[in-house]
Amino acid sequence: MSTIEISGNGRSSGLGNVRSNRLSTAVDMTPMVDLGFLLITFFMLATTLSSPTAMSVFLPKKTDDGTMPIKASNVLTIFLGDNDDICYLDGVAATDDQALSALKTTHSGFELRNIIFAAQRRVNSIQRNTSESAEAFTVVIKPTAGSSYKNMVDAMDEMAITRTSRYALVDELTPAESKLLANRQNINRGIPTKTGHFK
Template sequence: MAEIVESGGGKGKGDGKVRAKKLSTRVDMTPMVDLGFLLITFFMLATTLSKPTSMTLNVPDKQEDKEEQETEPLKASKVLTVFLGRNDDVYLLDGIASNDDKAPEELKKVRFGTELRDGIFKSQKRVNSQFEKDEEGNLPFVVVIKPTEVSTYKNVVDILDEMAITKTKRYAMVDFLSDSEKELLGDRIKPQPGDQ
């Protein structure tokens, strides 16, 4: 509330002149502060807080028996190996083992998005046309995802999104690179001074 406070005024120091009283105003800010807190409270309650986002990740079923089941070794010709590199680079090795002599010339560098998607679809088409479904009715195409030291968490999320977009049912995340894979990728996966 505004108040008018009188100050000074009265008779001068004997000069005979009558001076006007000086008026000063003081504004009481209490109601404004109350209004501010009411507005802050209203907007805090009326706003939607950001919800945590999550993504689905398919994991194998728990095995009842603890003994490892023997499975047929995975043939390189049925596999698309995806190496996650620095600066959102992705390296594809389609249907060839990393220790094969043709591997260095077959290793393709692509980017996330349409380039990667086209590479996955092309490999999927090649494998599914050459090989039949297994006894359980699964398609033979498998993607092996291999993050490296220079890849980021965002790259892993992006590649899992690509698996969902391309409807790839069988994929595995492997955080181990063999010696032949390290040799094949060379400097592409070595940390550099600018990397975090």
């Protein structure tokens, strides 16, 4: 609390001369310091500390030969490439003759999300016509040597955003996929492939 000290006796000296009282203030900072520590303590106790976030990944059971057969028409294959580029095959296997013309390029984020949604709608329409299992849609994510860790995390985030229940992260390319991506790079550089394809 602040106190006011009054100095002087307040008596008159001489002929009507009145000496004015001198006032001095002294501020006690103890309550303000107490209030500051109370606020710090309150915010420390009321604030929730950031907890580490993690994504739950459930691995499927392997068959006897270590592979799980999946129909190519139900698969969206995503290849993570250089410079945040993403190539994908929607419902087409890399060994198919139409794979080179079906291989498209996109980017992560909103564009990749729309492609996943479109592939889900395509597979769902096939399921309605053929009465297949409702969980037949599968996404296969394949990072290449030029991709970064951020590309893989972004692709995994899209699996959670689009609520894709079946997806696989594969770190190896098949010979057909390696050849397909190499032909795609040659097309981008303007080099004709053996089949004569250009961009």
